[in-house]
Amino acid sequence: SQGFHPRPKISLGNPISLGTESFNEVMDIDLETDMDNELILSKINAMNILGFKILKVEDCLDKVSIVEKFSTAIYIIKGKNEDIDALVKLLSQESIIERKEKKDKIIERDLKEKIKYFAKNSDEQIEIHIFNGSPNVYIEMAGINLTEVDIQKYGYTEV
Numbered sequence: 001s002q003g004f005h006p007r008p009k010i011s012l013g014n015p016i017s018l019g020t021e022s023f024n025e026v027m028d029i030d031l032e033t034d035m036d037n038e039l040i041l042s043k044i045n046a047m048n049i050l051g052f053k054i055l056k057v058e059d060c061l062d063k064v065s066i067v068e069k070f071s072t073a074i075y076i077i078k079g080k081n082e083d084i085d086a087l088v089k090l091l092s093q094e095s096i097i098e099r100k101e102k103k104d105k106i107i108e109r110d111l112k113e114k115i116k117y118f119a120k121n122s123d124e125q126i127e128i129h130i131f132n133g134s135p136n137v138y139i140e141m142a143g144i145n146l147t148e149v150d151i152q153k154y155g156y157t158e159v
Helices: 037-045 081-091 136-141
Strands: 009-012 027-030 072-078 097-102 105-110 115-122 125-131 150-157
Antiparallel strands (some): 072 125
16 A cells, blocks of 8 residues: 555665766666556656666566665776775775774774775776775775765676
């Protein structure tokens, strides 16, 4: 039952960090009636929403949530050669330990296990695939100022 105030059923993927430019985001919409995928695509794109374009519509018959299905995000980070080298050096370590204080306790976790893939594409660019996370923490741990790099999210790898 939708109750007194029915709402559309829309699920979005993991949020992106402030300052990150994103392409190929995913969302799951549950419609009351069946519609042709091409019709959905054309109707939404006909609205001409600035900076927003639907690239593809497909049926999703899985019962898996969108966050579970698209859990590894693909990032391209551009910056100065020395910053990209510092990031590669950090990501190449056997473990990347983050220490946080929570409720007067020091919590440690190894962030290396969240890195599924990384490669330096050029002197000033690196591609990173991160499981349920953001590149910001790695950039900061490498001693790089977030304002000195350009972070772009290019979509997800599907589970």
